[in-house]
Amino acid sequence: MGPEGKKLMNIIVLGVGFMFIFTAFQTCGNIEQTVIKSFNSTTFHASGYTSMAIIYGVFSASNLLAPSVVAVAGTHLSMFFSGLLYSAYIAVFVYPYTWSFYAASALVGVGAAVLWTAQGSVLALNSDRRTIGRNSGVFWALLQCSLLFGNTFIFLAWRGHERISDKDRQTVFISLTVISLAGCFLFFLIRTPDAEVSGRAEVAPGERPDAPLLPSDSGDGASGPSSSHLCSQAADAFVQACKMFVTKEMSLLSLSIAYTGVELTFYSGVYGTCIGATSGLGPDAKSLIGLSGICVGLGEIVGGAAFGMLNKCSGRLGRNPVVLLGLLAHYLAFYLIFINIADDAPLAPDEGTQLAAFIRPSVGVALLCSFLLGLGDSCFNTQLLSIIGSIFRDNSAPAFAVFKFIQSVLAALAFFYSNFLPLRWQLLIMVALGFAGSLSFMAAERRAQAGGREGGARYDGI
Template sequence: MDSREEEAPLVPSPDLESQSVRRSHTRDVHVLSCSFLLIFLAYGAAQNLESTVLTVQNLGTTSLGILYVSFTFFSLVASPMVRSLGTKNALILGSTGYWLFIAANLIPSWYTMVPAALYMGFAASIIWVGQGTYLTSTARSHAEDFKVHEGTVIGKFNGEFWGMFASHQFVGNLFSLFLLGDEEVLITTGICVVNIKFMLLLDVTVPISFNSYPSMFSCYVIDNAVFQIRAEYTKHIVRPAIGESGVGGAMAVYGAFDAVCSLAAGRLTSGLPSITLIVSGGALIQAIVLLWILLKYSIVSGVLGVVYPLVMAAMLGMGDAVFNTQLNALLGLLFRDDTEGAFAQLKVWQSATIAVVFFVGPFVSLQAMVLVMIGVLGVSMAAFLFLMLYSEKAFSPRTP
């Protein structure tokens, strides 16, 4: 008999068991991150088709508007649904909505796109609430197992997830350069099938119960700022400056900075003070972009005509990275008894705002949109800072 076999312990040592647990926690984050990269790589390509190819009777944009109205409605009841299904089952079921919506683009009509959009609204509500709950509970389990600071683990896990998620903007825009139409739909439908298989690899996690904290309206509002800016940015700045062909390149820059800054911001997160500092920095970057657009920006020729939109794309990507990683980490830290409900409320505000952008955006000028966003950003940051002061007092140890 091999001497190495004789020396092998019959019962694994505690150190080996700890390493196994650690691999399990980080493995789940890797799987979840890769799954969302795949599904939104596919969905992003389909969403581009909605606004560029399905233009007859505004079928594409109307379908997207219906999707986000449905998303808003179902987010109101997503919390009990996810709690009943379990986070893993919610993630798997939610993936099917993206597959169906992308497949509907093969036969685009009111009879295929509208039902698919309605179902995807339901699917999106449970997949995103499931994602936030699953990632947070996994981070809490990891922190408890290894006796490390919970805020640091939540920040690190969110950084990895949102970094991988954001990279779909970069990869997807490059992907769209080589494929178009039915060929793109077929491939992205196949990607969704692979994604569902990825979801099946996730372990089942049980959320840990802690004390609850008050609601955070400011988080829900501030997290919508980047998307609204981004939609108007491509329409009013990128296309006039560098043309339709430049949109993909600008959004690839956006995605690259979003991904890198998500990873960096997640690594820097350690608790409420770090979240406050990082979010304030992100809000400042967004304010600079808004004021630049409102007061100084004008389309110019030559190299600067290309550079300016790309610099804006990079700054918007940085802001998106900050808000995604930090506000989702903050929800995980403060909402401990009802994690599902917290992320459900976040998605209600996000999806409602996006629906408004799709339906109202074409009728509102860029200047009016920027003014509204400056006001929203200011009110949101004031509420956010007030919340941080309140939370710091709640977290600080009480003296007898």
């Protein structure tokens, strides 16, 4: 297998590892508020929305330090131990206590920052300007397969259940914990690309031949540089992450990144809860949460796979058409959700909604909206991964840390207001932010294309 094939294989292994971990975690996030409302316990008084707000709040605070951790530990160990924290969070639901639930929420926030920063570094290291779009699409499609498997299990296991028993809950979460642990070990199958093994970075036309690699790019942080040198590199990674906030490229992308954080909250936690609380969808409303997650995953996979295969075409046309497609898909989904789901659905008790929707709730419309939410999310995220990986390739870990910082701050805020905002206000926030984010992305894409024509499309450092 040639160097290019090995790099693609690394991307595939990376995607499969994330698929296993997020089969467990995204399924957990999709059902946890519904599960919590079904508890019969005097020792557990918590909210799934609050838990996710803690996760994303700690995630955002940890993102600026994550490049330093990746610099010292290396990408393999960083992803492995971060994945273990995800597994611990899922395992808490087997025998839940309020204190352990919220403590695990904070820990998984730290792990998420390190995991995604290391992922961005691996993606950039195994890509160049020609392959970054394809690799982003391949990774995203594999990652979003996670929405299929766990949610299929939920759909089959909970079909006909109007209330989730302790046995139902324990069976599901033990299975999800084992799946998550399997994903952690897959990261050790990722190999350092040949160019970095030999000590020579691959140089594309127009790139600086002396562009420094991050310490994490060496693959194994346990050998080579002294501890004082690693500390210096860690401090430098933190400084670069802070300074990257004020770059024109990241400033332009910040609104579109913020939008992905808000809509992530909606499709991964709020919308499934709304479906499970909509009594007009019939006695199988709880199991439809799993089917909704499957449809979200199908939308994500279709988008990721299509944009990966159409990489050459998108290279000629730019990324703007894909982002516009994502915005239109989301706007259609928001309108249909508004008329199909009652306004109090995000806040309804376990017995279901008390208000009526504008139309008789339809399972087909609800699942179509799930697919459109996934498709639109894929449009935005694949293009953001592509443009950030292209512009900031020589400083990939700090760039992806800033990306995740902005995204997670908005996700934490959105999960917080989901505790009290009715559906219509949540949809209105996404409509306004989606429009502003699309405009800012187009401006960033225009700047990147202009830089490419002038031979300076890459961001080479601060």
